[in-house]
Amino acid sequence: MTDVHTHILFGVDDGAKTLGQALDLVRREAEEGVTDVVCTPHQGAELLRPALLRERFAALCEAAGCGVRLHLGAEIYYFRGMTAALGRGDLLTMGGGRHVLVEFSDRFETENIPDAVYELSVAGYIPVVAHAERYFYLDRRGYAAVCENGGKLQVNARAFTRRWQRGLLRFLLKEGLVSYIASDCHDPVVRTADFAAAKKYVRAKFPAQEAALFGSEAGADILL
Numbered sequence: 001m002t003d004v005h006t007h008i009l010f011g012v013d014d015g016a017k018t019l020g021q022a023l024d025l026v027r028r029e030a031e032e033g034v035t036d037v038v039c040t041p042h043q044g045a046e047l048l049r050p051a052l053l054r055e056r057f058a059a060l061c062e063a064a065g066c067g068v069r070l071h072l073g074a075e076i077y078y079f080r081g082m083t084a085a086l087g088r089g090d091l092l093t094m095g096g097g098r099h100v101l102v103e104f105s106d107r108f109e110t111e112n113i114p115d116a117v118y119e120l121s122v123a124g125y126i127p128v129v130a131h132a133e134r135y136f137y138l139d140r141r142g143y144a145a146v147c148e149n150g151g152k153l154q155v156n157a158r159a160f161t162r163r164w165q166r167g168l169l170r171f172l173l174k175e176g177l178v179s180y181i182a183s184d185c186h187d188p189v190v191r192t193a194d195f196a197a198a199k200k201y202v203r204a205k206f207p208a209q210e211a212a213l214f215g216s217e218a219g220a221d222i223l224l
């Protein structure tokens with residue numbers, strides 16, 4: 001399984017603070033049965049620093065040794081001009097491929113998410129909407145529109161521990177709209193990599209999707 005959303009890269013955002021914490025998180029991922037991890041530090045209009053991220057990633061790979069395979073990507077806070085910045089190489093795609101992990105405000109309705117997804121799609125990218133369960137202003141038709149416009153949805157594993165989010169998660173899974181369940185892990189203690197609740201729920205309610213979401217090939221297509 002590939003964990004497609006993590007803040008394991010250390011000292012660059014609100015995720016792992018030190019190399020030690022990053023290595024703890026890598027170990028934790030291995031315990032969860034994850035074979036591949038995409039490091040997705042935050043990027044945004046005012047937070048580009050692609051060279052620093054590449055440098056830090058190289059340091060992490062060297063220290064982590066073998067075991068879990070590490071890949072570099074980013075979680076990009078959507079902004080007007082994002083497509084141009086991707087074209088310039090200022091923003092990182094997932095493993096250097098066509099997939100782009102993109103997040104939006106979860107407090108204010110600042111963007112029309114299906115329109116933003118469409119803009120990225122027509123530029124040749126495959127936008128993956130990060131922690132899709134958070135956007136209160138996206139109604140059920142909106143979620144379907146994201147997928148119709150060439151986007152994919154990623155939901156957080158921890159969301160399955162919250163009863164009030166179950167209705168939306170059930171709808172998304174029932175409609176086959178969830179492409180990835182990821183940890184969005186930030187630290188080894190509180191916001192760590194923990195797939196237990198998500199696996200239990202999917203196994204009980206949507207067993208036909210278990211292999212696609214947690215099997216050996218789960219998430220691997222995001223690196224293409």
Ligand SMILES: [Fe+2]
Binds near residue numbers: 005006007075130184
């Ligand atoms: Fe994140």
